[in-house]
Each structure stands twice: as C-alpha cells, then as structure tokens.
Amino acid sequence: MKTASNPGGLPIEVFDGLRQQLADNRAQFYREFASGPFYSYNRPGAKVLQSVIDNWWRQGMMGGAKAHYEGIKPFRRRTSPRT
DSSP, rough: OOOOOOSOOOOOOHHHHHHHHHOHHHHHHHHHHHHHTTTTTSSTTTOHHOOOOOOHHHHHHHHHHHHHHHHTHHHHHSSSOOO
C-alpha cells in the first residue's frame, strides 16, 4: 500500500475498489481481474490465454465469497485504521 515510507505502493482506493467490485459482481470481478492486471494481459502485446482466464474464474467461483472479500483487508490495514 502507498505510504510515506512506501511511495511506490498502491493507493488504498485500489484495495477498496477491489473489494467493491468483488461485492458487486463476484463472477465478473474474476473475469476482469484475470483478463487484465493479474496476468499482465492489460499490457501492450500481451498474449491473452482464455483458458487461463477461465481457470482463474473457475477457481475463484469455487471459493467462499466472504473469505475472498475479507482476504483483501490485510493489504489495506497495514497502515490504515479504516476497515
């Protein structure tokens, strides 16, 4: 997370956004996250493998929604009192 001691980190809003997307539409979240930043498919020239995206989605949908939502909390709590 971005802090004074870690200026290259991600802003807390990124983590909040991930949690919101997960809560709003879990199935779509897993498709979009795997299609973009997680596997770097959002980079120019990246070779997108639909089978990898499909497998990521399958694994995500097998897990518990609350556990996945709560699992993002530790990343944003390290330096922030917000929950």
